[in-house]
Amino acid sequence: MISSQNMWPPARTEPYLAPEWARGLAVIPRGRLRLARLPTPTERWRPPDADPDWDIWIKRDDLTGLVTSGNKIRKLEFLLAEALEQSADTVITCGGIQSNHARATAAAARALGLDCHLVLAANSAPVADPGLGGNLLLDRLVGARIHRITWEEYPERSAHMATVARELQAAGRRPFVIPEGGSSLAGCWGYIEAIQELLAEQRAHGWDWADLAGACGSGGTAAGLAAGVRAAGWPVRVHAVIVSRDVEYFRELIRRHWLDLGLGSAVDETVDLVPGYVGAGYGVSQPQELERLVHTARRTGVILDPVYTGKAFYGMISEMRANPGRFQGRRVLFWHTGGLFALFDRQDELAPVIRRMEE
Ligand SMILES: Cc1ncc(COP(=O)(O)O)c(C=O)c1O
Numbered sequence: 001m002i003s004s005q006n007m008w009p010p011a012r013t014e015p016y017l018a019p020e021w022a023r024g025l026a027v028i029p030r031g032r033l034r035l036a037r038l039p040t041p042t043e044r045w046r047p048p049d050a051d052p053d054w055d056i057w058i059k060r061d062d063l064t065g066l067v068t069s070g071n072k073i074r075k076l077e078f079l080l081a082e083a084l085e086q087s088a089d090t091v092i093t094c095g096g097i098q099s100n101h102a103r104a105t106a107a108a109a110r111a112l113g114l115d116c117h118l119v120l121a122a123n124s125a126p127v128a129d130p131g132l133g134g135n136l137l138l139d140r141l142v143g144a145r146i147h148r149i150t151w152e153e154y155p156e157r158s159a160h161m162a163t164v165a166r167e168l169q170a171a172g173r174r175p176f177v178i179p180e181g182g183s184s185l186a187g188c189w190g191y192i193e194a195i196q197e198l199l200a201e202q203r204a205h206g207w208d209w210a211d212l213a214g215a216c217g218s219g220g221t222a223a224g225l226a227a228g229v230r231a232a233g234w235p236v237r238v239h240a241v242i243v244s245r246d247v248e249y250f251r252e253l254i255r256r257h258w259l260d261l262g263l264g265s266a267v268d269e270t271v272d273l274v275p276g277y278v279g280a281g282y283g284v285s286q287p288q289e290l291e292r293l294v295h296t297a298r299r300t301g302v303i304l305d306p307v308y309t310g311k312a313f314y315g316m317i318s319e320m321r322a323n324p325g326r327f328q329g330r331r332v333l334f335w336h337t338g339g340l341f342a343l344f345d346r347q348d349e350l351a352p353v354i355r356r357m358e359e
């Protein structure tokens with residue numbers, strides 16, 4: 001029999017049944033689309049620079065799909081279900097010019113027969129042709145319409161998306177706006193569900209982690225993971241390595257989502273927001289980060305990205321070494337959240353690092 005799990009795109013939104021431990025949460029999505037390849041592999045990993053007594057594991061959310069790979073597709077399972085429920089015919093979202101979220105949204109939307117408009121920020125003034133580097137190639141291959149803004153304009157991203165939405169409505173379209181990174185309450189459910197996936201693996205195999213760690217860029221992944229472990233009463237700690245903005249911004253975002261879910265506001269009991277690894281700025285790489293990225297690829301075949309996972313992994317290893325007390329134990333699961341395609345826009349920066357290691 002062909003089920004919706006054997007269909008691409010999925011034939012329809014499924015009614016969503018939350019895990020038992022999450023049924024008391026105040027807001028539960030009605031529907032879910034099966035867009036991600038789940039469960040993703042959960043593997044023991046021996047990255048370079050790890051001390052022998054660390055037991056590091058990796059959750060391969062870089063393998064949630066190909067064009068839709070990375071963490072965003074878990075959120076989009078709920079966000080795009082909401083879009084379809086509202087009979088939208090177009091989605092609008094935003095991010096940096098190399099946004100993985102924008103690319104995953106564009107690809108998933110197209111698969112569902114929806115148009116996609118992307119409000120993307122870059123350093124330079126908008127030009128007629130934004131180019132085809134990295135994620136942009138895929139955005140444009142699937143026919144997303146790009147609206148370029150500058151980083152100075154980015155704080156007003158919601159207003160820019162609202163303008164695009166108004167223009168589309170005036171043309172008779174039905175747009176659905178997805179916030180930056182898909183980090184709305186609905187998006188969080190992608191990572192509340194991911195905790196159910198991990199709990200099932202823990203129970204089936206007896207694996208037990210004391211700590212989870214990963215990149216925090218727009219906050220939804222950390223908010224969802226932390227909400228999941230809190231609601232499930234699982235005593236793991238979530239280390240969210242900040243790669244843009246600051247601790248206060250994310251504490252407030254997570255607190256807001258937790259309050260909406262009825263989880264209270266004691267986010268610090270579950271989440272460790274790790275500052276100090278934005279480095280030279282959001283999306284800007286430092287040589288030591290790229291060196292660890294290349295070193296990790298050469299030693300383990302796992303490809304990190306320069307903007308999120310590369311910095312988060314650098315931060316996790318640095319903290320495990322400098323501040324081991326920050327972690328509850330020595331068995332830590334690194335959540336690989338994807339980002340591969342951004343590398344294809346960084347060849348000039350990576351070339352000297354790769355050449356040096358080849359010598
Ligand atoms: C590859 C990758 N990893 C991690 C993140 C961070 O996730 P979040 O935005 O949910 O904090 C993002 C997006 O922001 C991303 O594209």
